[in-house]
Amino acid sequence: MEEDKSFLEQSIELYLLKNKLSPILVAKLMNKSPQFVRLGLQKGILPIGNAIKNGKWSYYISPKLFENYTGIDTRKEAEKLLNEIKG
Numbered sequence: 001m002e003e004d005k006s007f008l009e010q011s012i013e014l015y016l017l018k019n020k021l022s023p024i025l026v027a028k029l030m031n032k033s034p035q036f037v038r039l040g041l042q043k044g045i046l047p048i049g050n051a052i053k054n055g056k057w058s059y060y061i062s063p064k065l066f067e068n069y070t071g072i073d074t075r076k077e078a079e080k081l082l083n084e085i086k087g
Contacts, residue, residue: 012082021061029072
């Protein structure tokens with residue numbers, strides 16, 4: 001569990017500093033698994049970004065498309081999660 005928290009914390013900080021969303025953070029915000037997000041992007045089912053395979057999969061998730069699709073205030077929720085993690 002600590003390892004997952006570490007990845008989640010890194011994902012939140014990446015978003016807050018560089019406005020880049022990861023499948024890990026998006027999954028947490030949607031109450032889904034990271035695999036759900038990755039497969040949804042790979043299959044073109046989730047209209048929040050793109051997945052490209054060039055040897056391995058790379059993902060781009062648009063904060064604006066994510067917010068429009070889910071109605072989630074990403075920055076507010078990311079800050080809230082980070083505060084919970086850091087205690």
